Amino acid sequence: TQLLEQSPQFLSIQEGENLTVYCNSSSVFSSLQWYRQEPGEGPVLLVTVVTGGEVKKLKRLTFQFGDARKDSSLHITAAQPGDTGLYLCAGENNAGNMLTFGGGTRLMVKP
Amino acid sequence: EAQVTQNPRYLITVTGKKLTVTCSQNMNHEYMSWYRQDPGLGLRQIYYSMNVEVTDKGDVPEGYKVSRKEKRNFPLILESPSPNQTSLYFCASNKDRRPYEQYFGPGTRLTVT
Secondary structure, eight states: OOOOEEEOSEEEEETTOOEEEEEEOSSOOSEEEEEEEOTTSOOEEEEEEOSTTOEEEETTEEEEEOTTSSEEEEEESSOOGGGOEEEEEEEEOTTSSOEEEOOOEEEEEEO | OOOEEEEOSEEEEOTTOOEEEEEEESSOOSEEEEEEEETTTEEEEEEEEEETTEEEEOSOOTTOEEOOSSSSBOOEEESSOOGGGOEEEEEEEESOSSSOOOEEOOOEEEEEO
16 A cells, blocks of 8 residues: 655644645655645645656645655745645556545644 | 535434435546545545446445446445444546546535444
């Protein structure tokens, strides 16, 4: 069974601060996805990274896939209260039929 | 609007009383999945379907059944619910096999007493 560990589990910061969330595994994934989930809703896909070393930017969010495709990071610049939510990473297995989710990072950005 | 819908959104039931959670998508997606989300355990896949009449087990299939008679619908059946199936359930669909990008429904919160 492939495992994904996310850190930190909880993060409470002030508006304007920067932060990084990590997603680590000993397994290789075909792709890695980041989702954001708000209370009472299902996760929403933010980005998919496929190639080792790939970097993608989504406004103030920067996503990176590790060179060996075993880990990923999410960096948020100048966090805003609207960034508050549960951030989930998910790795796609080689068979292309399953995602393994990390435990999530609950982010709170205070005004 | 492209979406995945689930019903009911909330359900409280008793041990052993059969129930079905419906899931429907209007995106003509081939692939559909069911997940459960539990504190500290994250999201775990229960079953998935690659097309009509094609289903397979995920990580935690025990105690659940699914069917895929139509492309748009993928109901989750609990024949004899038990308290350890109290959880938040999500249905999801995806168009392509790779990458396996999921579009999630709003969730069904199930409590089994």
